[in-house]
Amino acid sequence: MTTTTSTPAADKPDATMTHGAVTAGATVADDYSPDIQFDAHEVDAPPEGLFNYEAIARAFEGGLSALTDEHVEFYREYGYLAVNDVFTPQEIQTALDGLLFLINGGRPDFRGVQFEAKARKMLDTIPLEKRQDYVRKLIGYVEFDERLKGMCWHPALIDMVTRLIGEAPEMFANQALLKPPLIGREKPWHQDHAYFNLPIGTPIVGCWIALDEATPENGCMHVVPGSHQQGPVVHFKRRDWQICDDQVQVGKIAAVPLRPGGVLFFDGLTHHGTPPTTSRHRRRALQFHYYPASVAKITAEERLRSASQSARRCCQVVADGRGLSFWGGRRMPKPWPPEA
Numbered sequence: 307m308t309t310t311t312s313t314p315a316a317d318k319p320d321a322t323m324t325h326g327a328v329t330a331g332a333t334v335a336d337d338y339s340p341d342i343q344f345d346a347h348e349v350d351a352p353p354e355g356l357f358n359y360e361a362i363a364r365a366f367e368g369g370l371s372a373l374t375d376e377h378v379e380f381y382r383e384y385g386y387l388a389v390n391d392v393f394t395p396q397e398i399q400t401a402l403d404g405l406l407f408l409i410n411g412g413r414p415d416f417r418g419v420q421f422e423a424k425a426r427k428m429l430d431t432i433p434l435e436k437r438q439d440y441v442r443k444l445i446g447y448v449e450f451d452e453r454l455k456g457m458c459w460h461p462a463l464i465d466m467v468t469r470l471i472g473e474a475p476e477m478f479a480n481q482a483l484l485k486p487p488l489i490g491r492e493k494p495w496h497q498d499h500a501y502f503n504l505p506i507g508t509p510i511v512g513c514w515i516a517l518d519e520a521t522p523e524n525g526c527m528h529v530v531p532g533s534h535q536q537g538p539v540v541h542f543k544r545r546d547w548q549i550c551d552d553q554v555q556v557g558k559i560a561a562v563p564l565r566p567g568g569v570l571f572f573d574g575l576t577h578h579g580t581p582p583t584t585s586r587h588r589r590r591a592l593q594f595h596y597y598p599a600s601v602a603k604i605t606a607e608e609r610l611r612s613a614s615q616s617a618r619r620c621c622q623v624v625a626d627g628r629g630l631s632f633w634g635g636r637r638m639p640k641p642w643p644p645e646a
């Protein structure tokens with residue numbers, strides 16, 4: 307996520323985009339103004355082995371109607387639940403149409419397209435029709451496209467989220483996360499709650515919806531099952547706002563491949579991340595976060611105050627003085643994979 311100078315926070319797009327007439331052979335540089343928005347983190351590869359997985363997480367088949375209370379129990383215990391066949395191919399195509407409409411400037415008042423940092427030097431070589439393959443994320447789009455809004459408030463999805471958090475949800479954040487073929491960077495290990503101004507203890511559900519086949523090669527989600535049970539951990543600004551590399555629980559990592567239309571539900575405290583892509587295949591996803599409608603948001607200051615004890619703990623990497631995100635109680639993780 308893009309960050310402010312002192313704390314991870316909701317992304318605030320500030321680019322101005324001008325969409326002029328498109329001529330044959332036009333490039334992205336011809337179509338966008340110089341203050342186009344880029345990912346703030348141009349980073350080297352992550353340390354070797356940081357995304358080595360011990361297990362492939364099994365996605366349950368048959369969509370949401372096939373889920374029982376046992377699946378909800380699984381989510382509570384392991385902090386994630388992967389389900390295939392949640393959205394139909396038609397629904398996924400409709401969502402992709404909405405996404406491409408926004409990426410291609412269909413709503414000039416939408417300022418939430420963010421390019422990969424690596425695209426910065428290449429804009430004049432990227433043909434307009436290839437623009438999506440250099441975009442890293444879209445931020446805050448649901449009010450700009452009815453098709454994407456329909457995904458966010460899809461009745462079956464909302465029913466499931468309601469089951470997981472135990473009451474009617476409110477949407478906290480909406481993003482589209484694209485891992486551009488060959489250049490898509492890593493998203494380091496983190497907990498989403500660290501970015502959100504919500505009280506510690508709030509049940510937050512992330513829904514990561516695969517629009518393409520998501521595989522370990524093209525950067526599918528990786529999770530540490532059960533890690534949500536350890537509570538909040540300190541995040542530092544290194545390659546992004548992240549859990550320190552030396553705190554990543556290598557040896558307990560599960561990769562979560564999904565088919566298009568599959569959804570990963572995950573707890574706001576679940577440690578997760580995605581490796582850089584080595585693939586020529588796109589990996590596009592929508593991500594929505596929900597929290598209980600009855601919970602009041604807090605301020606960034608309140609969130610950071612709850613972290614005040616944490617700087618002395620946890621991390622051998624020297625923080626740059628801006629890294630503190632939050633802190634809470636710790637409990638030992640449950641073993642993974644579970645015994646058969």
Ligand SMILES: O=C(O)CCC(=O)C(=O)O
Nearest residue numbers: 307483493498579580591
């Ligand atoms: O889709 C990805 O690559 C990672 C997304 C993610 O974990 C996030 O943005 O919080």
